[in-house]
Amino acid sequence: MKKLSAWILTAAMLLSLAACGKAPASSVAASSTSASAAALADGTYTGEANGNNGPIAVEVTVKDGKLAGVTVTDSIETKGLGDTAMETLIETMVSHNTTNVDAVAGATNSSNGLKEAVQKALREAGADDAYFAAESSAAASSEELEDSYTYDVVIVGAGGAGLVAAVEAVQSGASVAVLEKTPATGGNTLVSGGGLNVPGSRQQIAMGIEDSVESFYEDTLKGGDNLADPALVRVMAENALADADWLMDEIHVEFMTDRVQQFGGHSVPRALIPIGNKGVEMISKLQAEAEKKGVEIFYNTRGTELVVTNGRVTAVKAENNGKTVVFNASKGVILTTGGFASDVEMRKQYNPNYDERFMTTATQASTGDGIKMAQAIGAGVRDMEWIQVYPTCNPLTGIISYVANSRFDGAILVNNQGQRFIDEMGRRDVISNAILDQPDGYAYLLWGQEVETVGNMTQEHSKEFEQWQKDDLLYVAESIEDAAKHYGIDPAALKATVDAYNASIADGVDEDFNRGGALRTLAEGPFYIQKVIPSAHHTMGGLTINTDAQVLDTDGNPIPGLYAAGEVTGGIHGTNRLGGNAITDLVVFGRIAGRNVVA
Secondary structure (H helix, E strand, O other): OOOOOOOOHHHHHOHHHHOOOOEEEEEOOOOOOOOOOOOOOOOEEEEEEOOOOOEEEEEEEEEOOOOEEEEEOOOOOOOOOOOHHHHHHHHHHHHHOOOOOOOOOOOHHHHHHHHHHHHHHHHOOOOOOHHHHHOOOEEEEEOOOEEEEEEEEEEEOEEHHHHHHHHHHHHOOEEEEEEOOOOOHHHHHHOOOOOOOOOHHHHHHHOOOOOOOHHHHHHHHHHHHOOOOHHHHHHHHHHHHHHHHHHHOOOOOOOEEEEEEEOOOOOOOOOOEEEHHHHHHHHHHHHHHHHHHOEEEEEEEEEEEEEEEEEEEEEEEEEEOOEEEEEEEEEEEEEOOOOOOOOHHHHHHHOOOOOOOOOOOOOOOOOOOOHHHOOOOOEEEEEOOOOOEEEEOOOOOOOOOOOHHHHHOEEEOOOOOOOOOOOOOHHHHHHHHHHHHHHHHHEEEEHHHHHHHHHHHHHHHHHHHHHHHOOOOOOOOOOOHHHHHHHHOOOOHHHHHHHHHHHHHOOOOOOOOOOOOOOOOOOOOEEEEEEEEEEEEEEEEEEOOOOEEEEEOOOOOOEEEEEEHHHHOOOOOOOOOOOOOHHHHHHHHHHHHHHHHHH
């Protein structure tokens, strides 16, 4: 069988985003730089360019007039995606003495940033426009897959939901294939903070936090304006604890023992936070378990069509290096392809408000593939117009800020007039809309040492912190007045706002906005002020499912052989998803889908 083991990417994976369904390659045709008007001088040179999350700095070695080595000296690209793509590109660039290589699918920005940084370094060595125009391309030749494969279960999408479903299905005795259109597992789970809401967790108990399934259920329904399917929410709430224990005890996912976070809309702190405060911890452990148990992952393989035989879904057609490959599924298919936050046209189709003005926190692969495939065979959808924007993102890139999680520990939001305007612990959609209503459509997050010493967000996310400072999007100030002056805010107005807030919460109540969560003063410097904007984050709508994770048709009947879990589904979050519920959702319904497709 011709497939790649997970995480082992070769130079042959160099495929453009437009061809993100193509197969991994086994070899790259050797090539060398053509005659050029410029010659490279031997030595070591440096270059820097922007990637997906920030600058990529490289050190490039030229020997005998050829590209001999590339080292990334500084980068905050996503672990398991951006960094893997860069490793792949470096191998090919050096092996074939060329920067004329295609971007790695699903990591286009990281790929292009690395390429530009290397080219800048080579210009120091004497390369010019003519040199780069004359470079030969390192064209990928593919390792062609067979025409068809047969498994018990075929899963489309190797994000969090897909890997959870794969592990559960293989544990139930099934042979399992996972199709992934990018060169890496993880999806949006990989680039998330990984927070997992669990009522009654061992971490809550250790910290003396009282919680219940009923409270979690009610918070979730209320957070979505009571428009979610109560039966689905009930299943998520009732299974969250057992499934979190499964993650910790059987998959060995590690969560912080001394931190349980309270996201907006929750009545108590209940979000378990993984080590590193990123989804990398969960994805790496799930992938390792899936591979150990024999799950086969096909990378650069994009599902394009569901095959229906005698009224039952029996196979998935996929594109792999331009070739159609059929993956037969004797027991059934699970769709775990995520949402459509990165598909601007699809966003506008269901809610014209979320147009090109909005950047996105989601991966480039979030283009609604599974929804489209299932609709083509008569599947129903719901809640498609409800698209969530995350309130505290990078104004330059749209990427979510984890330093801004200081908001959950007591930081306040102010506008460019130095005034508060919202409960900082409210729902994401309410906060985001309030920010958009402010002058210029952005806001500033402000906090001091009383808040910083609780979450230590500038230390926990030090690379991000440094990059935001470099981009002048975050400033460390000695005083409130200093913070205001730096961004052109009236110092007297901001100081009055902070003084009023501190006086108000001294009595344990935020008199202006009835802020939820922790109330901490902003009196001890140094202070931090961070410029933020909302960015498209999560699509609440998707395929209609029942409590068994079966996909329903437009008449509400189960489609035999078809299941779904994760952001590809609708009905669980209503109009608005509460923070930490996406991971709980995908774990609970990923396990249900994996069990039921086999049963």
